[in-house]
Amino acid sequence: MRLRSKSIAVLTPVESIEAQLKNLGFIREYEATVVSDGKFWRRVLFTKDCESVSISEEIGYAYPKDPIISMYATDTTIDKISEVLR
Amino acid sequence: MTSVYECNEQQFIENISRLLRSGVGKIIVNRRITLYDDHRYGLSILPEEEFMKYSSICERKGIKKSVYAKVPFVDEFHDRFYDAKTILHSSSNLPSPRLSIPYYRVEHSFSLWGNSYVYSFDLLFEPSIRIGKRSIRNKQMLIHTLSFNQPSERMFEINIPKEVIVLDVKKMQRSVDSY
Numbered sequence: 001m002r003l004r005s006k007s008i009a010v011l012t013p014v015e016s017i018e019a020q021l022k023n024l025g026f027i028r029e030y031e032a033t034v035v036s037d038g039k040f041w042r043r044v045l046f047t048k049d050c051e052s053v054s055i056s057e058e059i060g061y062a063y064p065k066d067p068i069i070s071m072y073a074t075d076t077t078i079d080k081i082s083e084v085l086r
Numbered sequence: 087m088t089s090v091y092e093c094n095e096q097q098f099i100e101n102i103s104r105l106l107r108s109g110v111g112k113i114i115v116n117r118r119i120t121l122y123d124d125h126r127y128g129l130s131i132l133p134e135e136e137f138m139k140y141s142s143i144c145e146r147k148g149i150k151k152s153v154y155a156k157v158p159f160v161d162e163f164h165d166r167f168y169d170a171k172t173i174l175h176s177s178s179n180l181p182s183p184r185l186s187i188p189y190y191r192v193e194h195s196f197s198l199w200g201n202s203y204v205y206s207f208d209l210l211f212e213p214s215i216r217i218g219k220r221s222i223r224n225k226q227m228l229i230h231t232l233s234f235n236q237p238s239e240r241m242f243e244i245n246i247p248k249e250v251i252v253l254d255v256k257k258m259q260r261s262v263d264s265y
Contacts, residue, residue, distance in 0.1 A: 003247070003248070004103070004247065005099055005102065005103045005245055005246055005247045006099075006100075006103070007095060007096040007098075007099035007100050007103075007245065008096065009096050029240070030237075030238045030240050030241055032209055032210070032212065032237045032238070032241045033136055033209075033210040033212070034207045034208065034209055034210070034241075035127070035189070035207065035208040035210065036094065036095070036206070036207035036208070037094060040132070040133050040136060041207075042135075043241065045240055045241065052245055053245070054244075054245060056095060059133040059135050059136055060133035060134065060135060068094070068095050068096045070095060070096070070099055070244065070245040071245060072245040072246070072247065072248075
């Protein structure tokens with residue numbers, strides 16, 4: 001199984017990305033509060049076998065919300081996730 | 087002359103992917119993980135959603151306002167007792183909270199042609215609050231106890247390809263070559 005890295009900042013709501021990950025069989029494994037660039041983020045890690053996807057979303061009333069999706073996954077998974085980001 | 091370029095998560099991961107695609111060869115990422123409890127993060131500056139985790143033991147009127155203990159509680163991590171109404175983070179002294187949140191600073195970096203590319207973030211300890219029996223001032227009582235749980239080791243990682251070698255380091259010293 002060939003895996004590759006892809007990281008994208010998107011304007012898609014986190015809920016729709018999480019729903020797609022659930023459809024693909026990913027499990028919400030860990031979450032933590034992260035501070036980066038002077039902002040507070042909620043980082044959630046999803047895994048499925050060797051594949052992993054993290055979603056970092058700014059906490060609070062930030063506008064626009066542009067969560068960062070970082071994937072280390074197969075091309076098929078990356079394409080399926082990218083479908084909801086369009 | 088060498089430069090240090092700061093990246094965010096997306097930029098750092100994408101830069102590494104581009105380098106791999108360009109066939110630059112093996113890439114080594116240095117990772118430094120340091121534990122801090124230096125009063126950088128206090129309850130007053132937390133966004134509302136994060137502050138809610140502490141709301142059973144303390145209160146505030148809003149972000150960057152003073153935070154007070156709502157009930158007596160023990161901070162297990164620092165081994166301290168706070169009485170009700172004790173000020174935990176004053177709005178007039180935001181840089182020095184009395185109750186500080188411990189965290190790990192995680193720094194990833196790689197060098198290319200003498201320049202360094204860095205991505206760093208702080209990973210906060212997760213609070214948990216329970217009520218338990220403890221001896222306070224020689225008296226057994228039921229009291230709230232605040233603990234800080236260490237984040238999972240997986241959260242120190244970022245989604246970079248497995249072909250990249252990640253080396254854990256303690257300290258980086260920059261040396262300037264002279265010819």
